[in-house]
Amino acid sequence: MSVLRTAVRRSRRTLVGAALAAALVAGTGGWAAGTTQTAVTGPAPGAAAWRADQSLGVRLPDPATTRPADVARFFASLTDAQRHSLAVRHPLTVGNLDGAPVTLRYEANSRAITAERDRQLARATDPAGTPEDHRRARTAADRCTALLTPGRQILAFDPRGRGQVAEVHGDLTTAQRTAVIVPGSDIDLASFDRTTDRYGTPAGMAGSLRTQLAADAPGTRTAVIAWAGYTTPVGLGPDAATGRLAEAGAPRLVRLLTGLTAVGAPAPAVLCHSYGSVVCGLAVPQLDRGALADLVVFGSPGIRRDSVADLHTTARVWAARDASDWIGNIPNVELLGLGHGTDPTDPAFGARRVSAERAEGHTGYLAPGTDSLRNFAAIVLGRYGDVR
Incomplete structure (x- = not known):
């Protein structure tokens, strides 16, 4: 009998779930060509190189685990030249590192966006690419160019x-x-x-x-x-x-x-x-x-x-x-x-x-x-x- 009751409960949950799904579809006019997305998580590209960087003689804060307050204290301990050098070498990491100085993130993201624009421009003329590849690359390059407009302050940028x-x-x-x-x-x-x-x-x-x-x-x-x-x-x-x-x-x-x-x-x-x-x-x-x-x-x-x-x-x-x-x-x-x-x-x-x-x-x-x-x-x- 317990097996039967379990089966009945499961059937009821299935029916209720199906009814709910139908209600959601009806309420929105049907699934509007929605496609399943893969969530981007974790640090931006370049985190491994950042972790391996020993140029300052100290361990750099892990972008995945270090608390923003500790990131802020780390950058406060550096000279302007040291902060700038990190932004030059690791623009994607510094540009997305919560707790890093705001203006330094702007500088780093400008570099990261410029690099991404140049990468997309190269793809747009790559003989190995298809016409569709070239079109998408040009569109991506144009988006980067727009973000580089003088006066824009980009606090984070991740091309993934x-x-x-x-x-x-x-x-x-x-x-x-x-x-x-x-x-x-x-x-x-x-x-x-x-x-x-x-x-x-x-x-x-x-x-x-x-x-x-x-x-x-x-x-x-x-x-x-x-x-x-x-x-x-x-x-x-x-x-x-x-x-x-x-x-x-x-x-x-x-x-x-x-x-x-x-x-x-x-x-x-x-x-x-x-x-x-x-x-x-x-x-x-x-x-x-x-x-x-x-x-x-x-x-x-x-x-x-x-x-x-x-x-x-x-x-x-x-x-x-x-x-x-x-x-x-x-x-x-x-x-x-x-x-x-x-x-x-x-x-x-x-x-x-x-x-x-x-x-x-x-x-x-x-x-x-x-x-x-x-x-x-x-x-x-x-x-x-x-x-x-």
């Missing part, structure tokens, strides 16, 4: 997979108020700052927010980080309905935020869009208290937490969703690995509701002129009484 990048808008070294944008699906090096659907991209969202901050508080020094530092889902396929990629991305977000603390940046407001809110929901409980000031989730399918209390954070938690956002059709359930749980805008979740009446669609929350953009800026500035 679909490419990852983080960019700072403003002066992070002197900022009094900071924010981090965590994007959702379909974001990578190619779409990081695309011109179509601009305010659905990390660069577009960060630029719009920084402009609003400057308008609302011209005397306050601010910086906004557009962070595309994890492998995002492509389309509305199974990756978007599960937490697999978010689980791989959460430690990377934790390291970024811990690194900001290590270099003396003020605790940021972290703004998490769509699937990015799933990443944030998994990352926030891993942070030290005080590592972030505010958590804002918008256009969220759920964050794999039942309530604000499950985040174990002292940060204020805010949630927004506009009435025209299709994400509202997603079933807010989590079962057998599918779905992301409670709607953060549900009063039972416990987040502070933020008005987004003028936002349109799933990617319009930080478009100029919207109440959601003004509200988000007020949160970043700590003007909580101005938030509708």
